Amino acid sequence: MTHDVHRGGLLDHQALAWVVLAVALLFTFATWQHFDAARAHHDQDRFMRAAEKQRNILTNRIHDYEQVLRGGAALFAAGGVPSRSEWRTYVDELDLERSLPGILATGFALMVPPEAKAAHEQSVRAEGFPDYAIVPPGERAMLSSIVYIEPFSGRNLRAFGYDMYSEPTRREAMDRARDSGQPALSRKVTLVQETRTGVQPGFLIYFPVYRSGQPIDTVAARRAALLGFVYSPFRAYDLLDGVFDTPTQILEIELFDGGASPENLLYATEGATRDARLMTEMKLEVGGNIWVARFRSSERYESLEGIMQPTMVLVGGVALDFLLFSVLYMNARHRRKMRISAAKLAQSLDSYKALVENIPGAVFRCEVGSPAPLRRLSSGIAPLTGEASERFLSGDVSYQELIHPDDRAAVAEAVAEAVAKRSTYNVEYRIKARDGFTRWVSERGQVSSDAAGRAQWLDGVVLDITERKAAEIMIRDLAFNDTLTGLPNRRLLLDRLEQQLAASGRAGRHGALLFIDMDNFKTVNDTLGHAAGDQVLVEVAARLLASVRESDTVARLGGDEFVVVIGNLGNTAEAAKAEAAELGDKILLKLSQPYRLGAHLHNSTPSIGITTFCGHHVSAGQLLRRADQAMYRAKSAGRHQVKFYEEDTAPAVRVA
Ligand SMILES: Nc1nc2c(ncn2[C@@H]2O[C@H](COP(=O)(O)OP(=O)(O)OP(=O)(O)O)[C@@H](O)[C@H]2O)c(=O)[nH]1
Structure with missing residues (x-):
């Protein structure tokens, strides 16, 4: 069975993490662009609003200055040319330094025709300014002079008497004001108030003052009526630094x-x-x-202002994207590992199942207790019992009842002991299969406990050992039995003889050992063949068995030598010997009967040596030797007779 570890849910794929990362990055990038565009738009709006605000502030301020000049002009219209002190009072009252900072001065420039120049200078000098003169000096078609300038101090004194009309830039603005009757702002100039250092660009605003009562409805009329200009000079930086925020x-x-x-x-x-x-x-x-x-x-x-927010969106978004990616990626990797582990587990489970199913015999698990229901049983139970495993698992067939009745107790005891000790057990027993055949099985089991230490499961395997058992029996037979006659061999004889000696000692009863050797057996082989010899030996064994009780032992030592051991011969040695002698005679008679070998009748006789015993005073080997000696005495005496061991006294020995 194979397991595809690459299949699985969508979340199992690391590729998904990459796709999500790509989509998330695209989304973040798009969001960032959107924010960036919105932010740029917002920045542009804010910038434009700020620019318009500054422009309005500036135009309003200029307008305010124009109003100041209009006020000054109105002073002339109301009461003719004001005196110097009246002008000063007017300007002081405006408190321009506080209400409209940045204004350098507020003055009045009088237009002076060339022919009135001398008289004009005289009149001003008479006011207490002896050095007064219109500057620059020289002849001009029309002159002007700054006659009032307030505050009349500091650098403003440099402008006193200055002919602004003599300078083209100023004249252009003055002409414009004169002709329009409106305030006129000059182009950029360098004010006469400037010293050598800290020179700033400057400009002036003029407002025309016409002689009162004269018409000013046309340009020509305004030119004819012009008296002078109320004006203000401005140093650009002094003014504008205070104007703009x-x-x-x-x-x-x-x-x-x-x-x-x-x-x-x-x-x-x-x-x-x-x-x-x-x-x-x-x-x-x-x-x-x-x-x-x-x-x-x-x-x-x-x-x-412009960059932070979209940048934060971009940086934060990308960070979140990678966080999401790492979570998905790690999750996919983890799930993949889990799937591989699960597949490996399933594979090992498959291998385990295959192993269990291929094990010769049956693997089982049952609960510990009574009854002990089977929870697992491999299909290997069928060849053992002739019943399918399902029949046992369903409870239709009881395994216990298949166990040979003689073995049930031993099996139950082995299991009970293992349960008590939480250990293993190993028991061999017979089961009766459905086909009626009895099989030997070996059951090995292991008891396992639950967490509390209580015996919980019984796991084990049942193997068919029928063949092994048969082999064991055969080996045992080979070791202890004569293959030709099936009689116990020398080893088993000695073993039984030891037991007999012990039993005789315990019971105080006598027994006897008869050593039987066929006479001239060699001639049978030599004349009739080995197979005929075998046939005679098998017949001898049968006749011996027929001569004794079932509890007595008949053994073949090898060749044509047989031994018979008999017990319970009586309480006295005499009685025992008499009885042994009687049996010896009986055997002598029986073995001397003709042997049928096919169509041929063969005559043969035995020589028998007897020794008796009571208890374990003499060893089994010694007894054998004694009987052997007695048998040789019989041979020596001419064969076909019974002889007792020399130390034994035979009450009656007959020779057939
Ligand atoms: N057919 C057959 N012959 C065997 C077997 N084992 C031994 N023999 C033979 O049995 C004979 C035993 O001879 P012995 O007992 O030594 O001598 P005997 O001919 O019986 O003469 P006595 O014992 O002196 O009377 C030998 O010739 C062996 O080869 C056997 O299993 N089958």
Whole structure:
């Protein structure tokens, strides 16, 4: 019988673990990609919202500054040109440093036609500024002068009297403000307030102030009515550092005046630009000017926010995939080992069964107890008993009843002793088979105990030993019996003689030993042949047996020599000798009768020597020698007669 260890449940296959790993890795990868895409989308949204927020903050702040300038212009409209102190009061009250930090100054630049320049300078000098002059000096078609600037201190003093209209960039913004009547933000400039160190890009916002009462509904009217400009200069970094949420965590910002090129860079949160993962540019219209804000995702934002979650999904997912794989793989390996073990077990069980079924004889297991039901019995019982094993197992046939009645007790005793000692037993007995034939069997058994030490099982084997028994009997016969006549041989005779001597000693009864030798037997062989001689010897044995009681012994020592041992001859030596002599005569007579050899009648006689005994005073060997001597005396005396051993006294010896 074969067992396929490769078959089994789906979970038994290590390949499944690999398939699951592949699918799980694919799933993890897909999930990671999904998360990554979602995360990127989320990052992009968050980035764009942050960028828009910063843009709005900036435009709102610029708008706030414009409002400040509008307020300043309104001061002129309400009460004409304010005095220096009124301007200072106005600006102080705005508390710009706290409410709108980043503004460098708030001032007023007066437009001065060339012809009014000298008078203008005179009037300002008269206010207590003797060194006042419009700078730069020189002739120009139109001049302007910063006459008010607050706070009027520090680097702002450098701007006092400066003609912004003389500088093209500023003039362009001033003209734009004048013509539009709206705030105008200049292109990038270097403010006159800058010193040599720490120079920052700057810009200015102008708001036109027209002479009150003059029409300003057309460009030409506005040009004609222009009085000057309320304005504010801004240092870009001083302003914008406070405007943007710094650090923004998410964004890096660059601000360009006009197109996004290095020469237009107004402000940057980082020193050097780099390739960011996310980047966007937005145009801002501020004061009639176009700024470009470039927003990039910050390194911090990219490293933490954007990557961690999908990476964790990927790493965690792959770890879980391999965990699942290892569990499935180990499980499959374990199950496979179990299957191999089970197959091996089944194979060894098959081998065991085959072994049991092929053992000559029957293997059995029965419960210990009375009754002792058979639980297993191999088919080898059938040749022994003629009954199939199933008949015994079902209880239809009782094995006990097949045991020879004379042997049942011995078998029961052997088993009971083994059960008591929890040991083995070995017993030989006869069973009567269904065909009526009696077989000798050998039963070997072993008693096993349960965990509590109680005898539980009786396991054993029953072997057919009929042939062995027959051989044993034959060997015994060969050893102790004469093959020609079947009579006990010398060895058995001596054995029985010893027993007889002992018995005679115990009982105090006499016995006698008769040594019989046929006369001139050689001539039978020589004249009639060996086979005829054998025939005579067999006939002699038969006549001897017929002459004595069954309890007496007739033996053949070899050749033509026979011995007869008789017991219970009486209590006295005389009576015994008389009786022995009587038997000797009887045998002499019987053996002297003619022997029929086919058609031929052969005459032969014996010579007989007798010795008697009582008890074990003389050994068996000595007795034999004594009788032998007596027999030789008979031979010497002429054969065909009975002689007693010399020391014995024969009451009556007759010679036939
Ligand atoms: N046929 C036969 N002859 C045997 C057997 N055993 C011995 N003999 C013969 O028996 C004879 C015995 O002779 P002995 O007893 O020595 O002499 P005998 O001829 O009997 O003469 P006496 O004993 O002196 O009277 C021998 O010739 C043996 O060969 C046997 O089993 N069968």
